[in-house]
Structures are given as structure tokens and as C-alpha cells.
Amino acid sequence: xxxxxxxRQRLPNLKxxxxxxxxxxxxxxxxxxxxxxxxxxxxxxxxxESAFICLLVLALYMLPFFIQQNFGIELPSTLExxxxxxxxAAEILGELNCxxxxxxxxxxxxxxxxxxxxxxTGFALIDILNxxxxxxxxxxxxxxxxxxxxxxxxxxxxxxxxxxxxxRLLHWDxxxxxVVHSITSVMxxxxxxxxxxxxxxxxxxxxxxxxxxxxxxxxxxxxDTMEDLFVNxxxxxxxxxxxxxxxxxRGKGRIARAFIPTITDAPEEADAPPAxxxx
Numbered sequence: 001x002x003x004x005x006x007x008r009q010r011l012p013n014l015k016x017x018x019x020x021x022x023x024x025x026x027x028x029x030x031x032x033x034x035x036x037x038x039x040x041x042x043x044x045x046x047x048x049e050s051a052f053i054c055l056l057v058l059a060l061y062m063l064p065f066f067i068q069q070n071f072g073i074e075l076p077s078t079l080e081x082x083x084x085x086x087x088x089a090a091e092i093l094g095e096l097n098c099x100x101x102x103x104x105x106x107x108x109x110x111x112x113x114x115x116x117x118x119x120x121t122g123f124a125l126i127d128i129l130n131x132x133x134x135x136x137x138x139x140x141x142x143x144x145x146x147x148x149x150x151x152x153x154x155x156x157x158x159x160x161x162x163x164x165x166x167x168r169l170l171h172w173d174x175x176x177x178x179v180v181h182s183i184t185s186v187m188x189x190x191x192x193x194x195x196x197x198x199x200x201x202x203x204x205x206x207x208x209x210x211x212x213x214x215x216x217x218x219x220x221x222x223x224d225t226m227e228d229l230f231v232n233x234x235x236x237x238x239x240x241x242x243x244x245x246x247x248x249x250r251g252k253g254r255i256a257r258a259f260i261p262t263i264t265d266a267p268e269e270a271d272a273p274p275a276x277x278x279x
Contacts, residue, residue, distance in 0.1 A: 024077050024084075031088050032061060038092060050096050057091045078258035079120065086113055100176070107176070111228045114159075115152050115235025120259040122151025123243040128263055141247035145240040152236035153229075160225050167221065175221030179214050 018025045039054035064080050067073050075083075090110055093099045099106045126139065126147045139147075163174035181202050188197035202217045212218065239259070246256035 021077050021080075024080050027081050027084055028061065031084055032058065035061075035088070035092060038096065042096075053091050053095060057087055060087050060091075072263055074262045076258050076260065076262075079117070079261065082113070082117065082259075086110065086117070107224075108227060108231050111156070112231040112235045115156060115232035116239045117235075117259070118152035118155045118232075119148045119236040119239035119243070120256075121261070123148035123239065123256075124260045124262075125151070127243075127247065127260065141244045144247055145244040148243055149236045149240040152239070153232065156229055156232035156236075160228060163225070164221075176224045177221060178219040178223035179216040180219050180223070181216045183217055 035054050035057050039051055039058070042048070042050040042054060061084060064075055064083060068075060089099075089106075094106060094110065123144060126144045160175075166172045166174050182198060182200035183202070184196050184198040186194050186196050188199065189195040203215055205212050205214065205217055239256075242256050243260075246260070
């Protein structure tokens, strides 16, 4: 009986969400239809790996609504739209449509966005606790901004660990290679005295007697990893500064409010039926 009442009361929540946030629902609906069409097309062509990615995207699209309904967390419309577009840009455009290869700065854009959003998430986690009357501590704006920055950078580092592991174990080449024209290494020192030796002007590389035809030396992911971490750093710094001034001038930061989740009523209390209906 309780489960049935709970289900009946959650249906209006979805309708209310659509009414209050038409822009989010429109973006969600359009992107979901595109993903479903891509899924059907992938199955027809027998591209089952692409079909799996489409199913993953459809599952990820349910997460924002699931979080808001079950954990009492309200995501700002701007943040939710960016999350939906980010998933679409990374998986459908980046992976399936090869935007990572076609557009050299596509990955850089996504990592910058990740740094910004992760900083917003870390900021929200601390700021919510900082304003909770049941938790007796108060943190300075500088400390909250620093925690948000560190949270974002930690997520970025863990993601690079994942990419490195996928490359080593599964040969996915997630850490894209870079063609460079000079290298410096102590391993080239004939005296073995740890002296760095530079080889410049590299325009061809031969491996096992075969010319690679790349026009330079092939760096195996270091440049890509460091660039990803650097743009993650930029995104984290930008939001941490925004968050700092948001706390200093509570309620006056429009940009921060557009990206910081807030706590709503506990879902258990909202879903609980009146006492006379449960008896």
C-alpha cells in the first residue's frame, strides 16, 4: 500500500518539473530522441559497441532526475542542461562521430568544462554543510573555494588514471598521442651522467625499418594528459573564484547560483503519506 501511494505521488513530481523547467525538458527530449535514433541506426548496421554507448547515454540522462527525486537535491536548470549537453558531446559526438579526432580542441573543451563543473559540485558539497544548522562549524570563503578547487583537480587526476589504465590494459588510446619535432632525454647521454640531451628538427621516425609518415616523433600521451590537467585547472580556478565571491556576498552571485545544486526537502518526508492512509 505504501509503495503504491509513493508511486502515485511521484508522478505529479515529474509533471511539476516539466512545468517549472520547460527548457530542461526540451533539451532532454531532443537529445534523447537523437540518441534513440542513433541507437536504432547502430543496431541496424550491426555496430553493437556504438549501440552500447547509446544505451549508456540513455542511462546517464536519467541520473539528474533520479538524484533530484531520491536525494532531495535540486539542480539548477543551467547546470542540468550543461550536464546533458556534456554527455551528448562526449559520447555521441566525441566517440561515435569522432569529434575527438576531427576537431583537435574538442577534448580540451570538454576537460575545461569538467574542471568547472566538478569545482561547482565540490563547492556545493561543502557549502551545503557550511550552511546546515545541525552541523556546528563555519568555514571561510577561501577554504570552501580551496576545497572546491582540490575536489575538481582530484576528479581530473582520477580520470587520467582511468585513461592510462584503459590504454595499458585495453589498448583504447584514450590518451591521444602528439607529434613533436624535438625531444630531450637523459637516456640519450652516452656518458650515463644524467645529462639531458636534446634532439631537434625531427621530421621522420623509422620503427622496425618502416617510416611512420607522421612528420615527427610520436609522443605517447604525455602532452595530452598534461593539457587535460591544465585546462581542468583553469576550469577549477575560474569556478573557485566565482564561488569565493558568491559566499562573500551571499545570494548575489548569479553565475554561481546557476551551477550550485541546493538541498530541498528530504524525499522520505515528501513521499510519506498521511498517517490515516497508512493505517
